[in-house]
Amino acid sequence: MTADVLLSIEGISKSYHGVKANDDVSFSIGAGEVHALLGENGAGKSTLVKMIYGLVKPDEGRMRLRGADYAPAEPREARSRGVAMVFQHFSLFDALTVAENVALGMDNPPPMRQLAGRIREVSEGYGLPLDPTRLVGDLSAGERQRVEIVRCLLQDPKLLIMDEPTSVLTPQEVNILFGTLRQLAAEGTSILYISHKLEEIKALCDEATILRRGKVVGTCTPREKSAREMAEMMVGATLNPPERAAAAPGPVALTVRGLSVASPSAFGTSLREVGFEVRQGEVLGIGGVAGNGQDELLLALSGEIRTAPETVRIHGRGIGHLGPNERRKDGVCTAPEERLGHAAAPDMSLTENALLSGAVRRHLTKRGFIDWARTRAFAEGVVRTFDVRTPGIGTAARALSGGNLQKFVLGREIMQEPEVIVVNQPTWGVDAAAAAFIRQALLDRASAGAAVVVISQDIDEIMEIADRFAALNEGRLSAPVPTKGLTIDQIGLMLGGAHGMHEAEVSHAHP
Amino acid sequence: MLILERRPTPSRFWAWGTPFLAVILTMIAGGLMFAILGKDPFEAIRTIFWDPLFNAQFAAYSRPQLLVKAGPLILIAIGLSLGFRAGIWNIGAEGQYIMGAIFGAGVGLAFYPMEAWFIFPLMVIAGAFGGLIWAMIPAILKTRFRTNEILVSLLLVYVAENILASMSLGLLRNPEGGGFPGSRNLGQYPSAANHELIAGTGMHWGVVAAFIAVIAAYILLQRHILGFQIKLAGQAPRAARFAGVSPDRLVVLCMGISGALAGLAGLFEVAGPAGQISIDFNSGYGFTAIIVAFLGRLNPVGILLAGLLMALTYIGGELAQFMLGLPSAAIQAFQGMLLFFLLAVDLLSNYRIRVPMLMKEAR
Numbered sequence: 034m035t036a037d038v039l040l041s042i043e044g045i046s047k048s049y050h051g052v053k054a055n056d057d058v059s060f061s062i063g064a065g066e067v068h069a070l071l072g073e074n075g076a077g078k079s080t081l082v083k084m085i086y087g088l089v090k091p092d093e094g095r096m097r098l099r100g101a102d103y104a105p106a107e108p109r110e111a112r113s114r115g116v117a118m119v120f121q122h123f124s125l126f127d128a129l130t131v132a133e134n135v136a137l138g139m140d141n142p143p144p145m146r147q148l149a150g151r152i153r154e155v156s157e158g159y160g161l162p163l164d165p166t167r168l169v170g171d172l173s174a175g176e177r178q179r180v181e182i183v184r185c186l187l188q189d190p191k192l193l194i195m196d197e198p199t200s201v202l203t204p205q206e207v208n209i210l211f212g213t214l215r216q217l218a219a220e221g222t223s224i225l226y227i228s229h230k231l232e233e234i235k236a237l238c239d240e241a242t243i244l245r246r247g248k249v250v251g252t253c254t255p256r257e258k259s260a261r262e263m264a265e266m267m268v269g270a271t272l273n274p275p276e277r278a279a280a281a282p283g284p285v286a287l288t289v290r291g292l293s294v295a296s297p298s299a300f301g302t303s304l305r306e307v308g309f310e311v312r313q314g315e316v317l318g319i320g321g322v323a324g325n326g327q328d329e330l331l332l333a334l335s336g337e338i339r340t341a342p343e344t345v346r347i348h349g350r351g352i353g354h355l356g357p358n359e360r361r362k363d364g365v366c367t368a369p370e371e372r373l374g375h376a377a378a379p380d381m382s383l384t385e386n387a388l389l390s391g392a393v394r395r396h397l398t399k400r401g402f403i404d405w406a407r408t409r410a411f412a413e414g415v416v417r418t419f420d421v422r423t424p425g426i427g428t429a430a431r432a433l434s435g436g437n438l439q440k441f442v443l444g445r446e447i448m449q450e451p452e453v454i455v456v457n458q459p460t461w462g463v464d465a466a467a468a469a470f471i472r473q474a475l476l477d478r479a480s481a482g483a484a485v486v487v488i489s490q491d492i493d494e495i496m497e498i499a500d501r502f503a504a505l506n507e508g509r510l511s512a513p514v515p516t517k518g519l520t521i522d523q524i525g526l527m528l529g530g531a532h533g534m535h536e537a538e539v540s541h542a543h544p
Numbered sequence: 545m546l547i548l549e550r551r552p553t554p555s556r557f558w559a560w561g562t563p564f565l566a567v568i569l570t571m572i573a574g575g576l577m578f579a580i581l582g583k584d585p586f587e588a589i590r591t592i593f594w595d596p597l598f599n600a601q602f603a604a605y606s607r608p609q610l611l612v613k614a615g616p617l618i619l620i621a622i623g624l625s626l627g628f629r630a631g632i633w634n635i636g637a638e639g640q641y642i643m644g645a646i647f648g649a650g651v652g653l654a655f656y657p658m659e660a661w662f663i664f665p666l667m668v669i670a671g672a673f674g675g676l677i678w679a680m681i682p683a684i685l686k687t688r689f690r691t692n693e694i695l696v697s698l699l700l701v702y703v704a705e706n707i708l709a710s711m712s713l714g715l716l717r718n719p720e721g722g723g724f725p726g727s728r729n730l731g732q733y734p735s736a737a738n739h740e741l742i743a744g745t746g747m748h749w750g751v752v753a754a755f756i757a758v759i760a761a762y763i764l765l766q767r768h769i770l771g772f773q774i775k776l777a778g779q780a781p782r783a784a785r786f787a788g789v790s791p792d793r794l795v796v797l798c799m800g801i802s803g804a805l806a807g808l809a810g811l812f813e814v815a816g817p818a819g820q821i822s823i824d825f826n827s828g829y830g831f832t833a834i835i836v837a838f839l840g841r842l843n844p845v846g847i848l849l850a851g852l853l854m855a856l857t858y859i860g861g862e863l864a865q866f867m868l869g870l871p872s873a874a875i876q877a878f879q880g881m882l883l884f885f886l887l888a889v890d891l892l893s894n895y896r897i898r899v900p901m902l903m904k905e906a907r
Contacts, residue, residue, distance in 0.1 A: 335786065336788070337785045337786060356788050356790070357785070357786060357787065357788035358787075358788035359788075361788075367786075369786060371782070374780050374782055374783060375780075375782040375783055375786055376783070376786065377780075377783060378776055378779050378780035378783045378784075379779070379780060380779050380780075381775075381776070381779065381780075385772065385776075388769075388772060389776065389783060389786070389787045390786065390787060392769060392787075393788075398769045401768055401769050401770065402767050402768055402769070403767055403768065403769055403772060405767075
């Protein structure tokens, strides 16, 4: 850490339709500093980094970069001033190679052969080995992120902005990424790090600025604070870890045997002989890095992909051949990962979205005719019980923030009182308070006797709520093991370690 | 340069405002076109939109024509709109309309000269069936072999036209017609005729069916789970599958409904205003109904209004041809402009236009 200030932000404000997304925000990032930006969803973190990256223009206030006025009109200008950003959602083309993807994101790409050489050089220099000739569609999520990072590093940035970078990584990959980031910081590059994972921020960041409702509510040195303290600053309230009433698991509710499913999408992963059992009152956590068959597993359990009857059984009865609504009738509710477009229709109101999956179990139709009064009451109930912040149930789903929509989707499924509930990435991109709420709701459902399957890339989440853990790797599921006593390292190895890192580890171990 | 900014929620104002804006833009661009053709644009527009309804000289003939033309347009467009909402594109309503007419007229003519109450109802069923099976061809090819329903349904129009010609010349030709192509005139066969129900209004059974279809479609879309599934499948196909909607079932259903309604429109036309099966029986209602469906925002009430408006341009267009000597191609271009402008200004309901010079903002 040095005293030189790289970027200072002075009194920035930004409103959308009269709502202040940022309100008089000021802080500064020193050269070579790893600075965390903390806050709940909707606290204004995204708006703030978009302004730094030139995607959005502030209404008031100013920024200074290395002492000079800094007001980028567009990302191109931000990049030319030495500001680079790795987005949460990758902007890569599956059908192109690594080098082609990198070239597409550069303002003045060098010739391809030269670029490939630079990619090798930079990626190995920072411990993120990449083969420039491979197709991006064949890469793991962690490798894809490396492509994004290397693309930024090739521009020799002074400030690197990273938005939720670890949500797609295995623990080993997180360690590798942190190694790279520390190396960059040591070389004088500043890093603005956005994350919800407070333990990571403690491990990595020098300083933290905490936003709540668009305002800076505090700064701290993460190493000196506990994760709980930081979370409470973020939320502005006391947080309780999820709790559950201890109960002996009941009889087996959900049985999956020999489930093999070809992926419906070209770059998906087929399931191979997946098998597990979940008892009533039990939470099974299925971990794995994105793209290892999670989506396919959810589709096969929800009924969107049908299989032989005996591959999926509820209370011993085969339901593999049934569609989603028939399975709902039998007590199976699911919540897919993709909230907009899969779990919910973006342009439809919350009322209509409540009908989407709730029609069967909540008896929202009579002889095919929709009972809108009942449907509205159900939607209202979900909004109230799950504290969904929305102007009303007539609001379109896409107008809700990610966390609020997730609470709505989870609430909609849980309030149908399913006997088996399967959720994929229940708290992805959701702030700490909402995540704690969702986890508690899932545990409560288990306590009420449901079999709960949580598919998640967030190992901490699985450790927090699951009774047993199984790893999904390249479409195969490991045998479930009790979570009690598992270490992060063991889990990481079950997840397949760090994808494509063996060579690098060897070469780093023996320099 | 202009910047398009996506609205957080679609604008209600523009959802209803765009059809009106499109009509105004069409009048302006159409007026320009008429001016270039050497006609007085104001007179041409007045002849198209005003004279058919309110000119003392023409209104007596034109007013009933409004319902006669609007009936089939609305009936077909209602069917099409259900599919369009679900993302199922039946472009071949014209062919289904022809087949409905052939099947319906065929059943009627088979009973000739017997007089019985059940003949007309049987013809109605046969007409719907004819349109239905013609629509089932693209539907089943799509669900079985993933063919494109747009192409198959469109190309089947030309097949239907050839069947129509062959029927007029062969199987259904009037044996007492002196060898001229075309069937017997159903208007002169009381048990099979689709008469005007109230004299001087143009109201016939086809118009009644169109009104019933408007109400039924409205209820389906607002109150029935099937209507909800149709909308869901169009807006978010993956969410529809999650909600248990079978895409194939929806294809068969939507194609079936639109085919049956187009077939009905054909039957009511052949048994009523047209009177007989002839080589040039079809006059493009099946294609114009596509414009009507979109002009009406795929909304049943909107389609009712759009159908009446489009019928007006038909009648007024004929009047303008007759009075001002405008070429019929100009009238068709005028109708085409309506769809063009509608689709163009449709952008406004989902996007805001910003001028970056005035306001630098993006989301």
